[in-house]
Amino acid sequence: MIHKHQVLIIGGGIAGMGAAIEAKEAGLDVIVVSLTHPVRSHSTCAQGGINAALGNHPEGKDDSWEKHAYDTVKGSDFLADQDAVELMCKEAIPRVYEIEHWGASFSRYEDGRIAQRPFGGAAFPRTAYIADKTGHQIMHVMYQRSVKLGIPIVYDRLVFKLARNEDRVTGAIALNLITGELEAYQADVVMIATGGYGRVYANTTNSINNTGLGMVLAYRAGVPLQDMEFVQFHPTTLVGTNILMTEGARGEGGYLRNRLGERFMKRYAPEKMELAPRDIVARAIWTEVLEGRGFPGNYVHLDLTHLGKEKIMERLPQIRELALDFLGIDMIYDPIPVQPGQHYSMGGIAANKKTETPLSGLYAAGECSCVSVHGANRLGGNSLLETAVFGKIGGKEMVKFIQEKGPHNDEESVRKALEEAKQEVEELLNKDGDEDLFELMRELRETMKEYVFVFRDEKGLKTALDKIENIKKRYKNIKIKTKTRHYNLELERAISLGAMIEIAEAITYGALYRKEFRGAHYRTDYPKRDDKNFLHHTLLYRQGWDKLPKIGKKPVVITKWQPVERKY
Amino acid sequence: MDADKLNKEYEFTIKIKRYDPQVDKAPYWKDYKVKITASTTLLDTLFKIMEEQDPSISLRYNCRSAVCGSCAMLINGKHGLACKTKPAELGTSVIKVEPLPYLPVIKDLVVNMDPFFEKLRAIKPYMITDEANWPEKEFRQSPANHRAVDQYAGCILCGACYSSCITVWTDKNYLGPAALTQAYRFVIDERDIATKERLKLVDSEDGVYRCHTSFNCVEACPKGIKPTDAIQGLKRKIAVQKIKSLLRIG
Ligand SMILES: Cc1cc2nc3c(=O)[nH]c(=O)nc-3n(C[C@H](O)[C@H](O)[C@H](O)COP(=O)(O)OP(=O)(O)OC[C@H]3O[C@@H](n4cnc5c(N)ncnc54)[C@H](O)[C@@H]3O)c2cc1C
Ligand code: SF4
Ligand code: FES
Numbered sequence: 067m068i069h070k071h072q073v074l075i076i077g078g079g080i081a082g083m084g085a086a087i088e089a090k091e092a093g094l095d096v097i098v099v100s101l102t103h104p105v106r107s108h109s110t111c112a113q114g115g116i117n118a119a120l121g122n123h124p125e126g127k128d129d130s131w132e133k134h135a136y137d138t139v140k141g142s143d144f145l146a147d148q149d150a151v152e153l154m155c156k157e158a159i160p161r162v163y164e165i166e167h168w169g170a171s172f173s174r175y176e177d178g179r180i181a182q183r184p185f186g187g188a189a190f191p192r193t194a195y196i197a198d199k200t201g202h203q204i205m206h207v208m209y210q211r212s213v214k215l216g217i218p219i220v221y222d223r224l225v226f227k228l229a230r231n232e233d234r235v236t237g238a239i240a241l242n243l244i245t246g247e248l249e250a251y252q253a254d255v256v257m258i259a260t261g262g263y264g265r266v267y268a269n270t271t272n273s274i275n276n277t278g279l280g281m282v283l284a285y286r287a288g289v290p291l292q293d294m295e296f297v298q299f300h301p302t303t304l305v306g307t308n309i310l311m312t313e314g315a316r317g318e319g320g321y322l323r324n325r326l327g328e329r330f331m332k333r334y335a336p337e338k339m340e341l342a343p344r345d346i347v348a349r350a351i352w353t354e355v356l357e358g359r360g361f362p363g364n365y366v367h368l369d370l371t372h373l374g375k376e377k378i379m380e381r382l383p384q385i386r387e388l389a390l391d392f393l394g395i396d397m398i399y400d401p402i403p404v405q406p407g408q409h410y411s412m413g414g415i416a417a418n419k420k421t422e423t424p425l426s427g428l429y430a431a432g433e434c435s436c437v438s439v440h441g442a443n444r445l446g447g448n449s450l451l452e453t454a455v456f457g458k459i460g461g462k463e464m465v466k467f468i469q470e471k472g473p474h475n476d477e478e479s480v481r482k483a484l485e486e487a488k489q490e491v492e493e494l495l496n497k498d499g500d501e502d503l504f505e506l507m508r509e510l511r512e513t514m515k516e517y518v519f520v521f522r523d524e525k526g527l528k529t530a531l532d533k534i535e536n537i538k539k540r541y542k543n544i545k546i547k548t549k550t551r552h553y554n555l556e557l558e559r560a561i562s563l564g565a566m567i568e569i570a571e572a573i574t575y576g577a578l579y580r581k582e583f584r585g586a587h588y589r590t591d592y593p594k595r596d597d598k599n600f601l602h603h604t605l606l607y608r609q610g611w612d613k614l615p616k617i618g619k620k621p622v623v624i625t626k627w628q629p630v631e632r633k634y
Numbered sequence: 635m636d637a638d639k640l641n642k643e644y645e646f647t648i649k650i651k652r653y654d655p656q657v658d659k660a661p662y663w664k665d666y667k668v669k670i671t672a673s674t675t676l677l678d679t680l681f682k683i684m685e686e687q688d689p690s691i692s693l694r695y696n697c698r699s700a701v702c703g704s705c706a707m708l709i710n711g712k713h714g715l716a717c718k719t720k721p722a723e724l725g726t727s728v729i730k731v732e733p734l735p736y737l738p739v740i741k742d743l744v745v746n747m748d749p750f751f752e753k754l755r756a757i758k759p760y761m762i763t764d765e766a767n768w769p770e771k772e773f774r775q776s777p778a779n780h781r782a783v784d785q786y787a788g789c790i791l792c793g794a795c796y797s798s799c800i801t802v803w804t805d806k807n808y809l810g811p812a813a814l815t816q817a818y819r820f821v822i823d824e825r826d827i828a829t830k831e832r833l834k835l836v837d838s839e840d841g842v843y844r845c846h847t848s849f850n851c852v853e854a855c856p857k858g859i860k861p862t863d864a865i866q867g868l869k870r871k872i873a874v875q876k877i878k879s880l881l882r883i884g
Contacts, residue, residue: 102694102696102702102704103747103751105702105703105790105791106694106696106697106702106703106704107696107702108696108697108702110697110701110702110790111697111699111701111702120771163770163771163772166772166773167761167763167765167768167772167773168760168761169760169761169820169823169825169826171775171780171783171784171787171823172772172775172780173777173780174775174776174777174780175777176776176777177774178772178773178774178775178776178777179771179772179774180772196784196787197784199701199788202701202788202790203787206787206791210759210760210761211760213754213755213759213760214758214760244740273696273697273698273702274695274696274697274698275696306673307698309698309699310699384701387700388699388700391700391718392673393673394673503689504684504685504686504689547689547690548689548690550654550656550657550690552654552656552657552692552740552741553692553740553741553742553744554690554692555684555689555691555692555693556684556689556690559689
């Protein structure tokens with residue numbers, strides 16, 4: 067049987083739910099098909115807040131969306147598309163109010179207005195927050211709104227293939243984990259909103275399901291991936307588990323100290339200090355570690371002990387509990403050992419500011435997409451914002467698309483995709499080689515951590531690429547031990563690993579191509595920004611499983627701000 | 635931090651209640667011996683077992699930081715999140731892991747949460763406001779009200795309280811602690827305008843009066859939420875509402 071709907075949303079995070087709400091409110095027949103229930107999405111982990119120039123903070127009176135836009139562009143090291151950034155920062159204000167009207171109980175000032183806190187790389191305190199549980203609450207509010215509107219949601223579904231014809235996308239195929247059967251969805255428009263790929267790295271703050279499979283859906287259907295070399299490493303993740311300690315901790319006044327007790331940021335960003343953008347702080351920490359001023363075990367201290375119990379309990383209760391649970395350290399009394407860890411995917415499915423991809427009828431929003439509002443480095447608090455703003459815009463655009471283009475009746479292409487998908491799964495289930503699936507995954511993730519981290523060079527990147535190609539070959543020879551279909555997580559992991567390999571390859575290949583230093587991409591062998599040769603987005607076109615992608619370029623949209631040197 | 639001490643491994647026996655309704659006649663226990671450190675979580679322990687011994691085990695997970703609500707289960711007879719529980723802190727080297735009781739088992743540790751979410755939907759779990767007249771900016775909400783709401787809005791919908799509640803087990807229509815807690819979350823939110831309607835929804839045989847305050851839910855909640863406080867709060871609000879309507883003032 068083929069499930070037919072007008073709008074198919076793949077992924078129930080903040081971006082996907084935002085799009086679903088918008089399309090449903092316009093009266094369309096929408097379905098959300100997701101691996102996890104919406105409230106279990108990675109969005110729920112976001113801690114620190116969401117940016118909007120509300121001007122509520124006493125020091126933020128002169129803030130404006132234009133200033134927010136400039137901070138974002140500068141933070142992006144001038145790689146973001148400025149028209150998209152302007153749109154996002156302008157829409158931020160009504161969007162945050164709307165989410166508040168839907169029920170988000172933001173932290174407040176005495177007069178009842180939404181409170182705002184300082185965040186890295188921002189000229190004014192403009193991050194609205196709900197203690198350190200901002201994502202959790204916004205995600206729940208999106209789900210609540212969907213309940214009000216009666217949006218159908220199915221979960222425990224791993225979407226792993228798109229259906230398309232010559233002209234447009236026609237649907238998608240999901241593995242229903244509960245039954246183990248494949249399901250075909252036909253739709254007039256499809257949105258991918260599957261989040262980031264953090265799990266490609268061994269040291270990541272991301273949730274376990276963030277494998278990047280959603281990006282690969284589009285990639286395999288002929289849509290290019292954009293700016294994959296730009297990976298954000300968050301400066302402050304718990305040593306060992308890499309669980310996030312929000313930037314809000316520094317926003318509230320936390321210090322970073324090395325083994326000598328120095329606030330070393332004075333050497334790297336004398337003005338902004340701990341509140342410099344993430345790429346700069348992450349590199350600073352790693353430099354301290356490499357030059358021997360870190361602690362044994364490769365970390366520095368995040369010191370909040372001067373903030374006092376009351377402030378920590380009111381503003382940062384969740385990360386206090388996490389540090390207690392995972393390291394047994396109480397940040398009220400002791401500094402927390404932190405190190406940089408993979409955190410965010412600036413790159414993703416190539417999309418424009420309407421969230422359209424080059425494939426007609428296919429949209430992408432949220433972390434899986436590259437619109438590009440973050441360019442070479444994302445500012446903290448801008449990602450929840452991106453999901454919230456572009457999810458909604460995507461919803462609107464899909465409504466327009468259906469009005470203009472109407473339905474397609476190409477059931478045939480969906481059937482064909484279903485048949486191919488069936489064969490792929492059959493093949494995987496019959497795999498009886500001698501490579502261990504989990505071992506390959508470990509090797510892949512360690513390779514990325516080792517060679518495609520904060521500091522990169524040609525030698526390391528080539529080593530990484532060799533290792534990835536080797537893993538790719540061995541992947542064909544894995545063994546699947548669990549042959550039953552019912553909630554078969556080994557099968558799910560096997561499908562996801564295939565995608566993770568392609569993502570790792572794309573990141574590494576992009577990083578090899580980009581011979582410059584820009585934002586989060588630092589090449590020690592090319593340590594300068596090179597606007598002459600690289601002020602453009604990188605596009606990667608898939609050429610097949612056995613071949614490296616083809617590289618294309620896309621110009622950066624510059625509206626107001628010519629690139630200048632980036633200092634903090 | 636003492637690296638040797640941190641990396642020292644201890645052996646545990648993890649007993650997992652396995653059940654694939656499509657294949658097995660009845661649930662059965664399977665034992666796995668595994669070496670882990672003092673700081674390894676139960677979730678990571680289960681992954682280690684899957685990776686090294688038996689990949690056929692099924693469970694739900696995502697955030698591994700106690701916020702997505704996926705991994706609630708019964709651990710040595712007590713409700714908990716696998717990602718927040720450390721075997722080494724349980725005081726025994728044999729650990730029994732079972733799916734959330736009362737909810738139908740899909741496979742092994744994965745249960746069907748539909749009944750739980752259905753009851754949540756029944757209490758209208760969304761803020762009700764006068765949408766035609768939204769203010770241009772935010773609704774004003776006092777910091778005190780925000781804090782009051784926040785106590786309950788921190789719920790991760792993990793289902794632990796629901797599955798621990800004896801009344802839920804015996805009365806299939808009872809709304810249960812999580813749904814009632816969320817009802818209270820909206821009742822006390824000063825921006826919500828549907829208090830009367832909400833109180834009516836829970837003022838029933840299947841609502842607040844079924845709660846026998848046995849506090850299982852409070853003990854089960856991994857986020858320190860006290861559903862019984864919320865339920866008592868609802869009862870008080872209902873009483874006040876009744877007096878108000880008698881006096882015709884509300
Ligand atoms: C620990 C942490 C803290 C953060 N804090 C902040 C912050 O304070 N401020 C900020 O702005 N940003 C923050 N971020 C970033 C931000 O949380 C994410 O970028 C954002 O939530 C992504 O939302 P999304 O809707 O794009 O995707 P997600 O929330 O990841 O949702 C993806 C959805 O897709 C589903 N899915 C995935 N793959 C498939 C598939 N193959 N088939 C079907 N469904 C699928 C998933 O189940 C999920 O429902 C943080 C990130 C992390 C890791
Ligand atoms: S109240 Fe606590 S136990 Fe119940 S669903 Fe919410 S978080 Fe889980
Ligand atoms: S994995 Fe999210 S709560 Fe345990």
